[in-house]
Amino acid sequence: MRITCPHCGARDAQEFTYLGAADPQRPDGMAATEAAMVDYVYLRDNPAGPHRELWYHGAGCHAWLVVTRDTRTHAIASVEPAKARKAGAAA
Amino acid sequence: MRYSAFSLLAQAFRGHKGWTPAWREPEPKADYDVVIIGGGGHGLATAHYLASRHDITNVAVLEKGYLGSGNVGRNTTIIRSNYLLPGNTPFYELSMKLWEGLEQDLNYNAMVSQRGVINLYHSDGQRDAFARRGNAMRLAGVDSELLGREQVRAMLPFLDYDNARFPIQGGLLQRRGGTARHDAVAWGYARAADSRGVDLIQNCEVTGITIVNGRAVGVETSRGPIRAKKIAMAVAGNSSRVAAMAGLRLPIESHVLQAFVSEGLKPLIDTVVTFGAGHFYISQSDKGGLVFGGDIDGYNSYAQRGNLPVIEDVMEAGMGLWPGLGRVRMLRHWGGIMDMSMDGSPIIDFTPVEGLYLNSGWCYGGFKATPASGFCFAHLIATGAPHPVASAYRLDRFATGHLIDEKGAGAQPNLH
Numbered sequence: 001m002r003i004t005c006p007h008c009g010a011r012d013a014q015e016f017t018y019l020g021a022a023d024p025q026r027p028d029g030m031a032a033t034e035a036a037m038v039d040y041v042y043l044r045d046n047p048a049g050p051h052r053e054l055w056y057h058g059a060g061c062h063a064w065l066v067v068t069r070d071t072r073t074h075a076i077a078s079v080e081p082a083k084a085r086k087a088g089a090a091a
Numbered sequence: 092m093r094y095s096a097f098s099l100l101a102q103a104f105r106g107h108k109g110w111t112p113a114w115r116e117p118e119p120k121a122d123y124d125v126v127i128i129g130g131g132g133h134g135l136a137t138a139h140y141l142a143s144r145h146d147i148t149n150v151a152v153l154e155k156g157y158l159g160s161g162n163v164g165r166n167t168t169i170i171r172s173n174y175l176l177p178g179n180t181p182f183y184e185l186s187m188k189l190w191e192g193l194e195q196d197l198n199y200n201a202m203v204s205q206r207g208v209i210n211l212y213h214s215d216g217q218r219d220a221f222a223r224r225g226n227a228m229r230l231a232g233v234d235s236e237l238l239g240r241e242q243v244r245a246m247l248p249f250l251d252y253d254n255a256r257f258p259i260q261g262g263l264l265q266r267r268g269g270t271a272r273h274d275a276v277a278w279g280y281a282r283a284a285d286s287r288g289v290d291l292i293q294n295c296e297v298t299g300i301t302i303v304n305g306r307a308v309g310v311e312t313s314r315g316p317i318r319a320k321k322i323a324m325a326v327a328g329n330s331s332r333v334a335a336m337a338g339l340r341l342p343i344e345s346h347v348l349q350a351f352v353s354e355g356l357k358p359l360i361d362t363v364v365t366f367g368a369g370h371f372y373i374s375q376s377d378k379g380g381l382v383f384g385g386d387i388d389g390y391n392s393y394a395q396r397g398n399l400p401v402i403e404d405v406m407e408a409g410m411g412l413w414p415g416l417g418r419v420r421m422l423r424h425w426g427g428i429m430d431m432s433m434d435g436s437p438i439i440d441f442t443p444v445e446g447l448y449l450n451s452g453w454c455y456g457g458f459k460a461t462p463a464s465g466f467c468f469a470h471l472i473a474t475g476a477p478h479p480v481a482s483a484y485r486l487d488r489f490a491t492g493h494l495i496d497e498k499g500a501g502a503q504p505n506l507h
Contacts, residue, residue, distance in 0.1 A: 020503070044342070045331070051391055
């Protein structure tokens with residue numbers, strides 16, 4: 001499996017560290033209900049198909065990336081810097 | 092047909108022409124007391140214990156492929172009960188005791204072999220942690236022995252004891268641990284359940300769960316709808332997909348774990364060795380192949396195949412532990428999909444949907460748990476109360492904080 005880092009180009013997946021699903025958003029800690037926090041920390045969609053997930057390019061540019069990958073085939077559809085998503089907020 | 096030395100002899104005289112199929116191939120009925128989704132080890136064991144211990148025989152096991160086509164045929168066949176935490180130890184020990192009587196119970200040769208399981212340690216700190224685990228096991232009535240370096244060397248003279256990074260200082264041995272023939276476990280449970288009237292329905296994929304007024308009343312399948320009073324899920328890596336049919340989200344991620352077997356060799360290693368520090372473990376099958384594995388690949392996957400970096404990593408760790416392996420050729424490797432839970436421990440519980448039961452979260456330790464998992468799941472389904480040794484495996488423990496985290500890795504499934 002190779003991941004095409006937007007900064008470094010196509011690199012072996014060994015250069016990256018996997019974190020997990022990209023979409024869960026941490027609720028505001030002080031205001032969040034317990035249920036919302038449980039949902040964020042423990043529950044996952046875990047789809048068989050396209051999955052948006054966070055990878056860290058530790059042996060490269062040190063960027064966090066949002067990779068959209070099909071969990072049935074490992075085919076990668078898109079890679080974007082996680083930073084861009086944060087700036088875009090809506091994504 | 093009961094298997095025995097006598098039946099084998101009688102068949103030998105008849106040229107083995109009188110053997111009958113090990114189970115029927117029934118058409119699904121419209122209605123069952125219990126429908127079990129998943130014809131793997133845990134589903135088949137559940138069916139067997141429902142029928143044999145609770146006299147519930149109007150049961151169907153629905154399997155989307157063929158029986159035992161998932162993880163029960165993809166694991167490295169190791170059985171052990173060397174756990175630390177109180178929520179785990181009695182459960183896995185029940186499993187070990189069921190393994191010890193399994194062949195008599197099923198009238199099937201599962202080739203259970205109590206050849207011992209050794210966990211190697213490489214530092215004073217790791218020795219202390221293993222001593223603690225060994226003591227916890229003994230307190231729970233499980234056998235364990237802490238071995239020094241020379242004791243391990245006497246058993247396994249061919250390992251590299253002076254590896255620069257991980258010199259072997261000793262190991263924690265559970266002599267009652269060992270291996271079992273994985274496929275035979277599935278077939279034995281299938282045959283035993285079938286002989287009591289359980290319908291084993293293959294090539295029958297569940298495509299939907301019918302819920303009326305908050306109660307699960309049946310399933311939609313590729314072979315038509317089936318009604319059931321109780322529906323039990325035992326689908327390992329597909330837990331999230333099947334639970335989603337009932338509108339549930341689980342504390343589970345599906346990950347791929349690879350395993351390997353070498354060409355057949357003469358007897359080389361007569362126990363199971365785990366090299367936890369290097370993410371490697373190895374044993375030898377009765378056919379002669381060295382069976383070994385390492386860590387999960389580490390990313391969500393439903394592909395039943397992994398990637399090359401983990402293969403390289405496993406081989407490196409193997410060479411680090413046992414340099415002689417360099418002359419051995421790898422024969423096959425494969426992947427299975429693990430239901431990695433958020434604390435590394437399983438779930439055997441009710442769900443918020445009435446009449447729907449969940450058996451999941453086995454991570455990469457499901458095979459050794461097969462008998463107790465089926466036993467306790469059947470108990471839950473039949474009596475409506477959790478079995479005492481599985482009472483910690485609740486689905487709501489993630490919300491209440493009663494986690495069972497053997498590794499202390501937190502809610503990060505790829506680290507368990």
